[in-house]
Amino acid sequence: MRPGLISFVAALAMALPGTGLAAAVGDIVLDSRSVSMGKAGVGPVVYPHALHEKLYKCAACHPKIFKEKAGATEMSMKLNMDGKLCGSPNCHNSEKAFPLYNCVKCHTKAGAK
Amino acid sequence: MNASSFRKLKVALLCSLVAVIGYTFAGTVADAAQTKRQQPPASGKETPQQQIDPNDPSSVIYLDSAGKPAGIGDPNKPASEASRRHGWHPQALSAAGLPKDRYGLVDWAKLVRQNIISPKHSLDPGEEEAPPLKMDVVIPAKGDFVDDVIYPHEMHTYWLKSDVCHPQIFVPARGANEMTMVGIVKGDWCGRCHGKVAFPLTDCTKCHSAPKNKASKK
Numbered sequence: 001m002r003p004g005l006i007s008f009v010a011a012l013a014m015a016l017p018g019t020g021l022a023a024a025v026g027d028i029v030l031d032s033r034s035v036s037m038g039k040a041g042v043g044p045v046v047y048p049h050a051l052h053e054k055l056y057k058c059a060a061c062h063p064k065i066f067k068e069k070a071g072a073t074e075m076s077m078k079l080n081m082d083g084k085l086c087g088s089p090n091c092h093n094s095e096k097a098f099p100l101y102n103c104v105k106c107h108t109k110a111g112a113k
Numbered sequence: 114m115n116a117s118s119f120r121k122l123k124v125a126l127l128c129s130l131v132a133v134i135g136y137t138f139a140g141t142v143a144d145a146a147q148t149k150r151q152q153p154p155a156s157g158k159e160t161p162q163q164q165i166d167p168n169d170p171s172s173v174i175y176l177d178s179a180g181k182p183a184g185i186g187d188p189n190k191p192a193s194e195a196s197r198r199h200g201w202h203p204q205a206l207s208a209a210g211l212p213k214d215r216y217g218l219v220d221w222a223k224l225v226r227q228n229i230i231s232p233k234h235s236l237d238p239g240e241e242e243a244p245p246l247k248m249d250v251v252i253p254a255k256g257d258f259v260d261d262v263i264y265p266h267e268m269h270t271y272w273l274k275s276d277v278c279h280p281q282i283f284v285p286a287r288g289a290n291e292m293t294m295v296g297i298v299k300g301d302w303c304g305r306c307h308g309k310v311a312f313p314l315t316d317c318t319k320c321h322s323a324p325k326n327k328a329s330k331k
Contacts, residue, residue: 033258040256041293076258081317101314103295110295 025049033076043109216315222268245270251323255293261323 031037031044052061065088067073073085080087080100087093092100104110174185212223224230234242245267252262269278279285282305290302297304298314308314 033256036257040254040259041295077256077317078258078260081259081321099315100317101294101298103298 025053028070030075032071036076037107041110042103042107045106046108047106214312214316214319218312218315221312225268225271243270243274246275250287252292254321254325257325259325260318260321261325262320263323264320 026049028047028049029044030047034044037043062068065085075085077100079085080092083089083093086106087100091097098105211229212220212227214220234240248266250264250266252264254261282302283290292302296302297307300308303320304314312319
């Protein structure tokens with residue numbers, strides 16, 4: 001009974017990456033808008049999940065602002081600017097974090113064409 | 114109070130004006146008299162005790178053009194000599210209920226539109242004022258998901274002459290300027306003024322305000 005339960009929990013943790021059980025999520029590369037980013041002269045975003053884990057509890061972002069599943073949340077700078085996602089009023093649209101116009105803090109390869 | 118001590122007090126008052134950073138407005142006379150008696154060590158000791166919080170207008174003392182204390186930047190206190198003669202100090206101004214944007218920054222364009230201020234167009238009284246140029250320019254955002262920019266010539270030419278920007282910063286031809294947000298943040302193009310003397314880049318939607326056609330969103 002007990003080994004079965006443990007393997008069930010392990011399977012659940014593997015199935016739902018990003019939950020409390022499966023901590024240690026490294027950097028996440030966000031490049032679904034890479035064509036548009038290329039036009040704007042910036043590269044993909046490398047999101048430091050570990051850094052945010054240290055600063056905030058999982059529930060601060062999941063699942064209200066970001067869905068746990070990788071790639072499930074539609075993201076764009078427009079949404080950030082409108083106060084959603086990264087640009088939520090308590091996040092990168094407030095004094096608590098660096099502002100959205102600081103492009104190169106998130107976008108790599110700035111200036112590359 | 115005899116004449117010599119009164120003279121001493123006067124000298125002390127002058128000293129306190131020079132080192133005005135270290136004193137609160139209320140304690141000027143008493144502090145100044147003390148400092149006069151034990152000059153260099155006292156000023157060294159007292160400065161760190163009374164710290165000025167630049168965000169608290171009531172902790173800042175303003176001097177008039179003659180170097181005399183003109184009041185503190187607290188809008189709740191009665192208007193000082195300085196505000197009667199020279200207008201409000203910017204710090205007191207920002208705390209005095211002026212129109213602000215959603216980030217709490219003073220909205221200078223709104224101030225102009227609501228006729229709250231009417232600045233002189235030039236320091237040179239002989240110079241003729243050119244009327245503002247009523248021309249909005251739509252600057253397409255490079256990214257597909259960001260709203261386009263509407264650039265209002267009107268508000269800019271209200272403050273500035275056209276040769277402030279043209280042709281050194283912006284080539285005066287549509288589409289001739291390869292602007293990027295990265296460059297603007299670094300201080301090129303709009304960033305020559307915005308973030309320095311004009312409102313900062315904090316509110317993206319202040320400029321990126323014209324939604325792109327849905328057809329172009331893929």
